[in-house]
Amino acid sequence: MASIQQTQPKIYYGWYIVATCFFVAFLTVGARNCFGIFVIPMSEDLGWNRTTISFAAALGFLVNGVTQPFIGYMFDRLGGRRVIVVGLAVMGVAAICLAFTSHFLFLVLMFSLVLSTALSGPSLTNTMALISKWFHRKRATAVSLNSVGVSMGGLVLVPFAMYFMQATSWRWTWAALGIVIIGLAVPLCLMFLKNDPADKGLLPYGVANENPEDPINRREQTLGDYEVDNWKESFKTPPMWQLSASYVVCGITTGTISTHFVPLAIERGASPSMAAIIFGVMMGLNVFGGLGAGVLSDKFKRKDVLAAVYFMRGLAYVALLVFPSTLGLWAFAIVSGFSWVASVPLTSSLTADVYGLRALGTISGVTFFCHQVGSFAMILLAGFLFDITGSYTIPFAIAGAFLFPAAIAAFTIKEDKYSARYSYRVREATSMGY
Amino acid sequence: MAFVLNFVLLHHGESADPELLIWIKNVLDHIFGGGPWLAIVLLGSIICVMPLLVILVYLTQRR
Numbered sequence: 001m002a003s004i005q006q007t008q009p010k011i012y013y014g015w016y017i018v019a020t021c022f023f024v025a026f027l028t029v030g031a032r033n034c035f036g037i038f039v040i041p042m043s044e045d046l047g048w049n050r051t052t053i054s055f056a057a058a059l060g061f062l063v064n065g066v067t068q069p070f071i072g073y074m075f076d077r078l079g080g081r082r083v084i085v086v087g088l089a090v091m092g093v094a095a096i097c098l099a100f101t102s103h104f105l106f107l108v109l110m111f112s113l114v115l116s117t118a119l120s121g122p123s124l125t126n127t128m129a130l131i132s133k134w135f136h137r138k139r140a141t142a143v144s145l146n147s148v149g150v151s152m153g154g155l156v157l158v159p160f161a162m163y164f165m166q167a168t169s170w171r172w173t174w175a176a177l178g179i180v181i182i183g184l185a186v187p188l189c190l191m192f193l194k195n196d197p198a199d200k201g202l203l204p205y206g207v208a209n210e211n212p213e214d215p216i217n218r219r220e221q222t223l224g225d226y227e228v229d230n231w232k233e234s235f236k237t238p239p240m241w242q243l244s245a246s247y248v249v250c251g252i253t254t255g256t257i258s259t260h261f262v263p264l265a266i267e268r269g270a271s272p273s274m275a276a277i278i279f280g281v282m283m284g285l286n287v288f289g290g291l292g293a294g295v296l297s298d299k300f301k302r303k304d305v306l307a308a309v310y311f312m313r314g315l316a317y318v319a320l321l322v323f324p325s326t327l328g329l330w331a332f333a334i335v336s337g338f339s340w341v342a343s344v345p346l347t348s349s350l351t352a353d354v355y356g357l358r359a360l361g362t363i364s365g366v367t368f369f370c371h372q373v374g375s376f377a378m379i380l381l382a383g384f385l386f387d388i389t390g391s392y393t394i395p396f397a398i399a400g401a402f403l404f405p406a407a408i409a410a411f412t413i414k415e416d417k418y419s420a421r422y423s424y425r426v427r428e429a430t431s432m433g434y
Numbered sequence: 435m436a437f438v439l440n441f442v443l444l445h446h447g448e449s450a451d452p453e454l455l456i457w458i459k460n461v462l463d464h465i466f467g468g469g470p471w472l473a474i475v476l477l478g479s480i481i482c483v484m485p486l487l488v489i490l491v492y493l494t495q496r497r
Contacts, residue, residue, distance in 0.1 A: 011491070023484050156481065160481065163462075163470040184485050
């Protein structure tokens, strides 16, 4: 292990990790979101129908969800730096290769299989797990900054790709996205990403003592009754089920919003542009909600903030169903906008606090998979119920009804008993003779 | 199948809703006067500035 630095730098190195992960999320998720703008030009140019190209997209999302636990396992075994850099490089090459698409099977191979698997490397679950290793204190704040990159990426990279396509062609746009990933994200990660604070001769942010041989810091490595080496062990404990169950509900409700909100708004009488504005406001509030939840959960119990987020989202669903016309839409957009992305950094931080860092990549991958299963199931169910009833009222009522049990599940997590965050305080106080 | 296409990793990758994209593009068209290259340069600059800023801050702090 490198020697521990005795002088405090002005900016803790972990914040460079956060900035790098922010940019990775910004680019990768933004690039992935761009797929929607390729649908029409690729369909027209190559003579495919929408169902054909939609199949490639849907398969890609499925592959991404399924591969996440396995890539998370590699993250735990090989280290975050290697997994993230290789994932980015493969993703960039795959995007460039997509510029040469001429056959449907090539699209399936490059986008649905190669690019979607590679995306699991620099995914939010892995970058959040990496950041958690660098931060003991302000962990949720740091992780929430990472999640803000996702929202920003969608707002900047997607319009960039749209204009690039307008000026050139869909082939050049795929190539440009690949070049941006390889030319900017890979070098930045090679320059700044480190697996562990010890690689830079540092301790995690907020670990009070600079000396790693000090008993306090030795205890820090084994804190938490539920700290695990294997993800399967985590599922033998109540908090994992509580977190996973509430995360499935999170997937159910965000899936419903992201896919069916704009059609619902149009059904309620809003014009398509008004529906888009309401949706855009909801997305914009994500940034404040995600960041605010992170900061709050560093001051209060994370499970309380998480429960409040689900409860708030539940109220948003109630408002949507109770208030008529566009008033309900606006109330829903504002309230749920704050809670949309907030559950991600909270769940990630709480998982790290309870189960430790050694199997965090795999555990986060498994919970992400649970989230995606909930989303996928509810998206299909909502579409099915709309076809039967001719209205979104029932699917939105079903999705919203899940949120209150989810809030209870989160609220009843015994965080002060199992979280290293509280164990550390008790042990630190004990060691200081209090 | 169309609603499956909209399922863009959910809040692990915000939904690229087609209506929202059209609205964003219309707003930007209004700002940039409809010329794609000006928008490409401005948005591209935002993308490039972020990593450069991180490197610049790091190098400044190392001194």
